[in-house]
Amino acid sequence: MVFNQLRIFRTPLLLVFGILFLLLLFRITGPPQNPFNPKNKPLIKNATAVGSQRVPKSDPISRLEDDFRPEEDTDLESLLRGNEDEGWAKGPECAPYPRYENLRFQNPYFQHTRTGNLSYYLYGAYYDRRPRLPEIVVLGMVTTCTGPYPETHLQMWFEGDTQPEITPLRETKLAWYSSWGHKQGVGYPTLLTFQLATRRIPQLVSLVFGSRCSVPQNALRVWQPPAEEAPQPNRPLRTGICVKFLRFPDEDPSERLVEWLELMRMLGASRITAYDIGELHPNASRTLAHYTSAQDGLLELRKFHFPDEIKGHARFRKSLVEAMLYNDCLYRNLYDFDFLAVVDVDEVIMPMGDFWNWPDLLAELQSQDVNCTARSGYCFRNVYFPKELPEDGEIPRHFHMLRHVVRVANHLSADLAAKCLHNTAHVTVLHNHFALSWRDACAPQQVPLDLGQLQHYRHVDQPETLKDPPPIRDANIRRFQQQLIRNSMAVHRQLGWGAAY
Template sequence: MVYNQLRTYRTHIICVSGFFLLFLIFQFFGSHQILNGRQKSSPLPTPLHQKESAIVHHAKPLKLDSAQDLTPESESQDLESLLRGNEDEGWAQGPECAPYPRFEDLRFPNNPHFQLTQHDNLSYYLYGAYYDRRPRIAEVMVLAMVTTCEGPYPSTHLQMWFDGETVPELVELHKTKLAWYKDWGSRPGMAYPTLLTFQVKSQRIPQLVSLVFGDPCAVPQNALRIAQPPAPEPPNPGRPLRTGVCVKYLHFPDVDMSERFVEWLELLRLLGVERVFAYDIDALMPNTSRTLRHYTKSQGDGLLELRKFQFHADTKENDRFQRVITEVLLYNDCFYRNLYDFDFLAVMDVDEVIMPVGSEHPTWPAMLEELQSRDVNCTARSSFCFRNVYFPKELPPPEDSSVPQPFYMLRHVVRVAEHLNPALAVKCLHNTGHVTLLHNHFALEWMEACGPHDVLPDLGQLQHYRHVDNVKTLEEPPPQRDGNIQRFQQQLIHNALAVHRQLGWGLAAY
């Protein structure tokens, strides 16, 4: 009986057995191929090459969700995807001169934000690459921290790779721009912000560049993506000036800065600022981080762009000095990342605001137009710089103040009597059409423009909400009331409290 049943279902049994045997053969050869294939390691925490669907072929860039902020980590994964996609095309074995960079040859010093390349006793921590179409001959700039502030620098070339091409353009170093003066301080082994410029021979924009030393055909050990700039805009004299702000890394691990940030950001919005660009080093209290995320593109209107950052070296030793010189790197990165989006960019701290004086020109664009109209001896100005004046917390709010407690700047309207010397602690609005190198307080280099202009306090000033450098100024000359900010008081309180409600803060006390 059993025999007859087996004969009845033998066709089905044979089919099932055959499929099972084919499945075992496929599994065996698939595993054998993986075990014997070339293994690819990655220093990144979640290597993109482990996801077959993410591999990019034919040098096409990885497409990210438009709502997702592009972080250095995602940019590194995008870079890996690009390199491995072109490696699949055989580019890495390409011509005898300058083979296409391989991801395995890149060195990330325990940090996805920098790539390390070395020559003799110099270390180059490469941070970014940018395309500058402003000069008569377009340039590519490589921004790095280099372990010398006086040179000499080795013979340097840039291998420029273009989309879809397997042969690079080789370009010799045009100029080294150090964003630091040795007189400000130097220490052995410390790395300094440096901008390496290369002139582009063709009219095209490279997709990828590699820095090499000595032999221009050397095997590259680094690869930097170049953000593709927008198409040039036709002249539009009637368009309002666009202004933005560059801020250094945010370091407030022990104090909740939420209320201060809301007041500061909403004030900048009223002043005509379109975007604030800052760096997140994971040194914020949870509520501060939540507050700032409210302003980012993913959760808000995009007034704030936060970019993750990690120092290239341990900051415990030489901590203060290392952090100061790293600020300069970030200001230049911010400037070149936003080069085509704004007409003027300010470099400021979060306890500062460039404040127009008087009511005739209440916003930055209006004030800049007035400054340009007054600047009759100069067809183009690199920067407009504003004198520093302190609004210290040691000078209490006026007794008649009815401003709610969360509004620090609106409550502190008493300042020291005198502005600082125009050569000290100024902050500037930098013309993106002409500035080429920045420091914290002023432009170090510019092209085809007059130098920085000292703005007289009757038109604008840098209001600095911190302690004074000289305690005598708290008494002599007698401090004075300065209510320039109060013309924004009603709208600023209204806008800020609306944000407080959205964040779920209690309002009974207000």
């Protein structure tokens, strides 16, 4: 009887013993080695091929806990550690490959480098193939907006090379005017441009000061652009949006966010880039997660944290960092869009007349622009739709913009609070209201009011304009009413918000 029971369990027992034997054998012998790579190192030096194993971190200032690291930093450490045992990474030649231990992470998003009395908080590096000779643009915050700047070089490492190419600083550009405010010790949004000798794209760059052979104290992975496409003259214009950091810690803006995002989609935005500083109401986070999901994909929400060591002047600092992020958004999206709008979530660049979206409006503006072969952008005058003015009670209460179709009578002047659609083929430095720099193009053009305006859904700066001159009804947005409500309600149903019931 016992023998028969053992026969019944013979096959499972043999399977279990076989698995245990294989596990024991694997632990004794270790993983198989590549006979052409006895150290079992990745044959191609790139971040995806290198593991992310960490070593203990003894310096709490320059080393950060893994949970707080952005994905780019994880890739950077993998890349540097994967190459640290190579001879060319630590030889005496000019210049040594950067070592991860020499980097100082001021927080998960900035590397801190100091020279003389200046601090550089480096944020990103981007490849710009628009000039005849392409450039690398290094973006960060530098604690001066008047200079002078030290002698600066960029050490550039190309995948597969054992020595860097080194190029001097070509130009320093600021996304700020000193006349707007200048405070000692505060970091200003700065773009450092370096010219390349070829069209190859570096994998890694380091900023060094003084000697071009200096040991690097920073290392930035270069944002890799998509492959260059052949010109497509008849392709519809592609439009996207850049939004500053989102901050809704206490209020729930979900309904307004849904209405705004769905309207942006209808106006032609194929992607919106915004920044998450960790101050979002839980409902707002859930709403935005819907739009960042693979099923939707309208929104790219990038994690961000302010530089901690730039203390004081909080409101002033936020304006400076905001300008830096607009330029990060620009250079990440140079080749994905023909035009980029820089707007807040309470603003709408509204086409007027017979135009229902930005691509059609832009095509018309370009066709009328006979005095300029290339225009750096088109700017729209601001007009307020404040909540203090009467709202339409017949529209469901979940739709703030559709309910507010009464505005102040007059638009602001063209040089006050305007917003633009920027031509990504030409703009080089952005501010939130206009471009500060462009190449090979005419200056931005003001759009006539009969073709478009910036509708701003916030309080007015001059309360007397709520009465004098008398406000007027402007229901241009109502053209989108049925579709906007239908699309928004579908999202409310998916999220379970009250508007759906």
